[in-house]
Amino acid sequence: DAGVIQSPRHEVTEMGQEVTLRCKPISGHDYLFWYRQTMMRGLELLIYFNNNVPIDDSGMPEDRFSAKMPNASFSTLKIQPSEPRDSAVYFCASRTADITLHFGNGTRLTVT
């Protein structure tokens, strides 16, 4: 099992640019979650999908953030325009009906 795959591993961009983070969940997992981790706020849930449908996006900080899941094997998190305060590690995680979350290795985003 390849696990949850995220790309890129690192992203450095300038303020105002569009950033797209990608995630491939574990095959057969029907829940997908996007988390953000910072020193100040810890691990925050941004949005989650069930069977490719967004269920709860109440954690998305503002309209600059959007997420899609066009099929069972792919999801994106987009920030447009990016700001320095968006700098964080973004994790994608997936699971079945079981409560255990399987995390990807994360994308470290730096916005200058």
Next chain:
Amino acid sequence: GQSLEQPSEVTAVEGAIVQINCTYQTSGFYGLSWYQQHDGGAPTFLSYNGLDGLEETGRFSSFLSRSDSYGYLLLQELQMKDSASYFCAVNTGFQKLVFGTGTRLLVSP
């Protein structure tokens, strides 16, 4: 609101036993999980308590008291590789996991 409190840092020596506490105040509660995260790595699942009591998995055990809104992770026979951050997480319902602030464990020789 949701709040999960953990000590920010714990230190111990190899071979020792350490307990990491977690107190929570959440709008819903369906169980308490524990995750381990090494520096630069991803959180990985350690343990889950859906009911009161102790769950044991090798050197790690986890305890839950729902009446006290309290749980802990117990690590025995500490090894250097156990140096990591440990997070408690509450299943608040609707498939959502809310994570605690994390406890950094430093194991010294």
